[in-house]
Amino acid sequence: MVDRWLTPGLCALSVLAIFAACLLGSTAMPIERVFQAFIGGADEADRLVVWTIRLPRALAAFLTGAALGISGAALQGLLRNPLAEPGVLGVSASASLTATSALYFGLVAFNPWVLPFAAITGALIATALLAFAATRTQSVVTLILIGVGLSSFSGALMSLLMNLAPNPFSLADMINWMLGSVANRSFDEIGLALPFIGGGVALLLATRRGLSALTLGEEAASGVGLNLQHQRIWTVLGAGLATGGSVALAGAIGFVGIVAPHVIRPFVKHDPARSLVPSALLAGLILVIADIFVRILPSTNELKLGVVAALIGAPAFVWIAMQRRAGHD
Amino acid sequence: MTDLIVESLSLKAGDATLVNDASFKLSPGELVILLGPNGAGKTSLIRGALGFQALVSGSASLGGQDTSKLSPIERARQIAYLPQIRPLAWPNQVHDVVSLGRFSHGATLGKLTGSDAAAVDRAIVACDLTHLAHRTTDSLSGGELARVHCARAFASEAPLLIADEPTAALDPRHQFRILDLIKSYVSNGGGALLVLHDIELAARYATRLIWMKDGQIIANGPPAETLTPERISDVYRVSARIEAGRIIMDGAL
Numbered sequence: 083m084v085d086r087w088l089t090p091g092l093c094a095l096s097v098l099a100i101f102a103a104c105l106l107g108s109t110a111m112p113i114e115r116v117f118q119a120f121i122g123g124a125d126e127a128d129r130l131v132v133w134t135i136r137l138p139r140a141l142a143a144f145l146t147g148a149a150l151g152i153s154g155a156a157l158q159g160l161l162r163n164p165l166a167e168p169g170v171l172g173v174s175a176s177a178s179l180t181a182t183s184a185l186y187f188g189l190v191a192f193n194p195w196v197l198p199f200a201a202i203t204g205a206l207i208a209t210a211l212l213a214f215a216a217t218r219t220q221s222v223v224t225l226i227l228i229g230v231g232l233s234s235f236s237g238a239l240m241s242l243l244m245n246l247a248p249n250p251f252s253l254a255d256m257i258n259w260m261l262g263s264v265a266n267r268s269f270d271e272i273g274l275a276l277p278f279i280g281g282g283v284a285l286l287l288a289t290r291r292g293l294s295a296l297t298l299g300e301e302a303a304s305g306v307g308l309n310l311q312h313q314r315i316w317t318v319l320g321a322g323l324a325t326g327g328s329v330a331l332a333g334a335i336g337f338v339g340i341v342a343p344h345v346i347r348p349f350v351k352h353d354p355a356r357s358l359v360p361s362a363l364l365a366g367l368i369l370v371i372a373d374i375f376v377r378i379l380p381s382t383n384e385l386k387l388g389v390v391a392a393l394i395g396a397p398a399f400v401w402i403a404m405q406r407r408a409g410h411d
Numbered sequence: 412m413t414d415l416i417v418e419s420l421s422l423k424a425g426d427a428t429l430v431n432d433a434s435f436k437l438s439p440g441e442l443v444i445l446l447g448p449n450g451a452g453k454t455s456l457i458r459g460a461l462g463f464q465a466l467v468s469g470s471a472s473l474g475g476q477d478t479s480k481l482s483p484i485e486r487a488r489q490i491a492y493l494p495q496i497r498p499l500a501w502p503n504q505v506h507d508v509v510s511l512g513r514f515s516h517g518a519t520l521g522k523l524t525g526s527d528a529a530a531v532d533r534a535i536v537a538c539d540l541t542h543l544a545h546r547t548t549d550s551l552s553g554g555e556l557a558r559v560h561c562a563r564a565f566a567s568e569a570p571l572l573i574a575d576e577p578t579a580a581l582d583p584r585h586q587f588r589i590l591d592l593i594k595s596y597v598s599n600g601g602g603a604l605l606v607l608h609d610i611e612l613a614a615r616y617a618t619r620l621i622w623m624k625d626g627q628i629i630a631n632g633p634p635a636e637t638l639t640p641e642r643i644s645d646v647y648r649v650s651a652r653i654e655a656g657r658i659i660m661d662g663a664l
Contacts, residue, residue, distance in 0.1 A: 085521075162500035162501075163500075291514075291519055291520075294507075294511060294514075294519075294520045295511055295514050296500065297499055297501050297503055297508070297511070298499065298500075298508070298511060298563075299494070299497045299499075299500070301463065301494045302492070302493070302494050302497075304463065304483055305461075305487060305491070305493070305494065306487050306492075306511055306512060306514040306515060306563075306567065307483045307486070307487030307488070307514045307515030308483055308514065309483050309484075310483075347501070351503060351504050351507055351520075351521075352501035352502050352503050352547070353501075353503065353507060353521065354501070355519070355520060356520065356521055
């Protein structure tokens with residue numbers, strides 16, 4: 083019963099949360115004025131606040147969360163490990179590294195679109211590497227270790243760039259990107275990330291059935307008719323595209339890709355394939371709510387969304403890791 | 412008629428020869444049991460025969476087609492494969508795990524269509540899992556879990572079945588139950604190849620025994636012809652005698 087209402091319920095809650103994000107902010111706006119602004123009435127200032135500030139920001143938070151949630155759920159199904167996530171596999175870190183490099187070398191000055199393209203390039207390089215490794219190794223542990231290596235290496239290079247940052251302004255820019263935020267996002271930026279997120283999500287949804295079979299382990303999954311190599315390549319590529327798109331939009335936001343699928347799993351009978359859509363919706367919802375919290379919190383410096391996500395997500399990560407039974411590799 | 416035909420199959424891992432020049436055939440209506448000590452190459456032979464591992468030489472064909480060239484779906488429709496039991500990644504429902512046996516027929520969990528649902532129901536009834544169908548697999552005993560895996564194999568309704576140690580770590584009663592299930596699958600027209608370590612149990616159920624030692628098949632025939640104290644001594648390196656139809660092993664050689 084619960085599983086039938088899970089997806090529609092999460093859809094409704096997401097719409098509500100995005101609407102609430104338009105109401106709330108440094109100055110709360112009454113519901114009727116937001117409605118007016120939505121349908122094009124109200125005064126110009128209200129329309130400006132809703133259409134160019136609050137709505138794109140809320141949508142960016144939702145899209146980022148959804149991309150990370152579905153990527154996390156799919157990678158967990160592929161690697162049969164509840165701790166797998168774009169972050170663990172080094173995809174987020176690689177995307178952040180290329181984005182930070184574009185900032186450091188001033189490439190962004192030539193064209194504002196360089197930054198998102200750099201992030202997507204980084205994610206695709208990482209996924210291509212992982213996809214290549216996936217065709218050569220049978221071992222899930224090897225794949226995770228390659229991800230850890232990628233992640234550490236990107237982290238080291240990123241620290242190097244910050245270490246060498248020429249002035250406090252570029253340092254601040256880089257930190258912004260590393261910490262993750264959806265502040266000041268516009269529909270243009272969403273439009274650039276959307277094709278990648280959409281393509282990745284479509285790939286993951288189209289190949290999700292194989293994730294159910296992987297529950298049995300790789301050899302038995304292959305025994306019931308799954309083409310393991312194809313499954314690995316499509317899942318890694320789909321997760322790479324979606325994650326690259328999300329980093330392009332909001333920088334590196336960790337842990338939401340672990341937390342959302344973990345919450346969803348018991349409601350979908352622990353079937354990885356059925357966890358994809360609800361995990362995407364829940365992760366999107368979590369980030370929209372977290373971003374509302376970030377905006378209404380009375381602090382002198384606005385908290386970064388990625389920091390809030392990590393503050394909630396990192397302890398959850400440790401807790402999930404401690405729940406693992408010894409029998410599971 | 413679907414036959415698995417293995418001819419002069421050899422497999423290596425690096426320089427070590429795992430299987431050397433092995434030939435055998437598996438047809439519907441047979442219950443073949445593969446015997447041999449640890450490291451004899453039983454699992455490697457199965458993996459090579461199924462096309463999971465590249466052959467050094469020889470061939471393996473299923474219904475006339477080279478198994479290494481079959482797509483996983485084509486292979487799964489002709490042969491159900493139960494590797495040595497590993498823990499399931501997630502605590503899925505029994506019904507869902509059995510449903511995965513229909514994967515090669517396009518079944519999607521939670522949305523089984525008529526013929527898939529019927530095959531799953533039949534397998535659940537055959538393996539006496541009806542009362543457990545909605546339990547999660549992490550709440551089952553070893554014997555129950557072994558029956559779930561059998562049901563998953565039967566649900567595919569493939570003409571052949573290969574199971575690697577399906578009775579490992581089960582008590583005697585559950586070993587008998589699993590072998591009874593496989594025996595009834597064979598009497599309904601299936602062909603099964605099992606790896607077992609219990610020689611008496613193998614002799615009781617098998618229509619044919621394949622004996623392996625050091626990567627080679629050294630005997631292949633009905634229990635009455637191939638089961639001798641000398642062979643047990645040779646293959647397992649234990650002193651053995653057969654008295655009044657009972658196999659008695661006295662110790663390691």
